[in-house]
Amino acid sequence: MAAIPAGEKLDIFFLFMYKMGMSEKADHLFNQLNTLGGKNPPLTGAVENIKKDWQSAFQPHGNIRPPVSDSLCESCKPYAANATDHLEKAVKEHQSIHKPKDFTDISSAIAGPLRRAVTLSDFLHYHINESFRGKNLFGQSFDRHGSIPILKREYLARLANGQAVLEIDELNGSTGPADKPNWWTFFIDTDDIPVSGETYMKELALDVRQIEEAERDKLVLEVLIPTEILNRPLFKPTALDAFVPETKFAPELTGYIYGNTKPDEPALQSRPETVGEPVTYRDLPPGTRITVNKYHFRIYQ
């Protein structure tokens, strides 16, 4: 019998360990995930993340655990491994915001305000204006979008000193679309303040379009939502929440209660992250004021 090369021995060992950790019912789902990743290369990272984040004997700190993992397997069982159209839908249905009772609420563990970094353009289109389609008509108009160049001047002027405090009346939109997990970060220590907008965005692993826009505007904004007025649960993100093409998410597998971003550049620090329902500003208590901070994209610009 031919000797097995050392590298392959290691692979076989890991495969063995990996299989040992998996339940049989997960096999079918994993086959479907592999097929989906094969058909759709930009999803490969997201597919691998689900496998890594799956709780098993091999990965006790995996964040996808019963009853969510069982339910996901069940919902994919009737389909053949090569019929993957249902899979993306099933993953979405098992995100924390859609099954809050099956995940652990970590809201009470977060002391400071929730923070969301957004480009100026996204802030005006989606926070100041209402663009999340199909929600309701109150105050909406296509004409609002024509006002954005002027709104840009107004809010830049108000943010000239680095911070603006806005009244709820001004904010017609939401922090994110209603059916997607809204990603938040927060500061644990006072020295968590970002060095620059660019560093902050890269530490939060935001996407290339957002980073390019912020570079063009020379700034990025940060919206603060006090946790005490949020009145809804927050969860540690799982790979199901980040199941998108070209994902930059990496599962947190040490058993820590928050997620942590994994920036591309090793010199950058990771930041805590949590997911929850987006906030529609008009749902906040009357009189609430929202703080918006401005960070220069680069220092000394």
Added chain:
Amino acid sequence: MKKNIYSEYIAGLVKLVENGRPDPLKEVIYARLTGEKGAVHGLVSPPLSRDEADENALFYAVYDKFVADRDERASMEMRRVVIELLMEAFSIRGNLQVIDALGQMAGYFQVKENIKLADQFRCQLWGFMDTKLGKPTQRHSISDMMQLEYEEMQYAWRALDLWLTVTPTFPEDRDAQYYESIVGLFDQGLEHFYKSELHFHLLMLIFRCLVKIKPYYAAKCCFIKMCRLVENLDNDDATGLYRHGWLGFCRELGVLFKYDASPGKQWWEDFKKGILANDDDLQNEKEKSVTVRSLHGIGMMPDEWKKSDMKDRIINFPVSQRAMNQ
């Protein structure tokens, strides 16, 4: 930009615009808005990224690039393509979500800046509203808009909203032909108002039209009526949606007035004169929180306000009546 499916798609769109190929560009935009997953002219529409709000964000990014590059020809190309897609969508009573996405683009792409294109589109929209609404056997004119059935109303308000969106502020004599119809629509809208999101939305749009084309009249004759309507609706609406929608508009108007440059300067002056011509009525509105907050929102600054008691009330009103009652 680093290469990924999003940047490749944006680069492909930029190329289509720069090469002046409107038909492929229309097909690519339409495919993204209708959720087509396959390649169209070699471009595959990427799914929404993690933080991306809607399909429009990538189109805004393309338009922003042309604005940053001061490429007026490319911006014009994008405006024309969006308008053509919209007209096609209206002519076949197309998908409403697609119309919404295109409508937002028409606003953001500043179609109103291209007077010829905007005028042509406004003419077509007015024709649609005046002759094409209702069942084929029973066409309604624009004056019947408030009586339309639900499905037709969906197209009617979108047409009116687009008409408003591509109308420049204070277009003077060019819009004289439309004044009477829109004034009539407002009166009819108030007279036949019944509490519904759709009716309120339509009335807000009609008021927006009046503010744009007849600011003095809108301020003098309609503003207080709108405030009173919202106040009444708000009194038995626990969600505060009517109030929030209306006050949001007043805030927006305040910003537009603040930055209003010539020749629109006259626009703000006319609106202000209209509000001040309302003095008697306003004195009766002192205790109405919606009126006071609306005036605050539109920027009736204290030194421009004649009566000191009202002035104090505007300044010292940081939170809504609802919050004070709690």
